[in-house]
Amino acid sequence: MSTGVLEPVVPGPSAPGRIAGGVRQWGPALVLAAFGLLLWEGLVQGLDVQRFLLPAPSAIAGTLWEDRSSLWSSGLYTFSEALGGFVAGGLLGVFAALVFARWRGLGAAVMPLAIAANAVPIIAFAPITNQWFGPLEKTSKMAIAAFLVFFPVMVNTLRGLTSVDPSAIELMRSYGAGEAQTFRRVRIPTSLPYLFTALKIATVLAMIGAIVGEYFLSSQEALGFQIRNASALFDFETAWAAIVVASLFGIAFYAAVALAERRLMGWHHSTRGAE
């Protein structure tokens, strides 16, 4: 009676298609960035801008190359602080979200406070965490980074855990599933896109937390210390070079999380096509 008419299926992009897609996606941005750097170089040279106000990209690149080994170890030092804070704040945020999603009453009581706390400029606490955990210790920067990471991770993950299609919950109920099964099989997978969105923001926040924490007081090895110190001495090439290193670590951090997202969630529509 029925002949099984097959509807068309969306094909995945072929390998050459992906490369062409990558060029289309990144090409314009790369061209624009190159143009911006050339313009910067040209203006600094042409207008004879004082080098202590704004060094030319070529000067920054030179310093970056000369000081590469010390900048690299400073970058690693600061990144390790950011990573520690990211892991601690992220784990606590996910754990809190699971607790608040399971016991909604508790969540309802805590959420307004959490949202209020999220609006507090937490970075203002950096001098205090410095004193709590010791200004020369990495843990003091990890603490402020963890603080910054905790709230967006918790709020987003909780939203993901609780925004499941009611029919999906009914389906689990029809299978006689309990609360734990429903969490494991539906709520947690549904929350993953929300979690990863938060984790990507969190990489940036963790770097900010670590570097700003270092501005106040830190080991001389830290990037934040280098930026602050070089600026105070009008050594702007070094300050800029350190900022470039901080940016590179930040971008790599973000990209690593985005890559993990793609690997873990190939099924999700946000990881398909151009982002």
Add this chain to the structure above:
Amino acid sequence: MLFARGNVQALADIDLDVRPGEFVSLIGPSGCGKSTLLRVIGDLVEPTTGEALVNGKPARRARLDRDYGIVFQSAVLYDWRTVAKNISLPLEMDGWERGRRAERVREMLELVELTGFGGHYPWQLSGGMQQRVAIARALAFEPALLLMDEPFGALDEMTRERLNSELLRLWSMMGATVVFVTHSIAEAAFLSTRVVVMSPRPGRIAGIVEIDLPQPRTIDTREDPRFFAYVTEIRELLRRGGTSSAAPGDAALAGGGQPG
């Protein structure tokens, strides 16, 4: 049976007996409580008074025994699972071992004519194909009872008619009892052995129409004068609304066919 929430009474005095192997449709305007009645049968909501019996046992027991499969208006496939893994989900939860699961998934894919699509993700399928996966999932563990809540409501007319025919084919093969909620008079008349017409606020049974059309039903059925007579009868009942009254009491439901 009564179902009330807050100040809104969704259902009143529903007394319905479904026989094993029947295909019963619930039809009525929005707000007549037909979806609520389906959820009472499936123990997804509890009636305020009265009870639903499935295969002679309370709905809750029947749910925990996995006596029914359910299909919603949207396919409700889990995005992170392939088609095959979506179909095998209830089997996993029922503790089937891997080899038996794979075998059953293969059979079900064949049954809904999606052989070769087991490795696809839901987003790679059209709406009609997704709904066929949902049906395969609901039937995978051979429940005695299949509950369907406007399963083809979001599909275009052509796909809907094709899936209507496929559903009847599956029903005749598996011998399950079906309770089917729909907005469509033609769909109800085409699919059902009995159509329960409901009227709103609070939802009650306005009348029941026995559809005595021969099986298997085909495209020709849709052009049969008796089919149109049934469509007219249902339409008249819907228009008259709640003029007929049903006796108060319990809804008893017997699922038949192969036990799960």
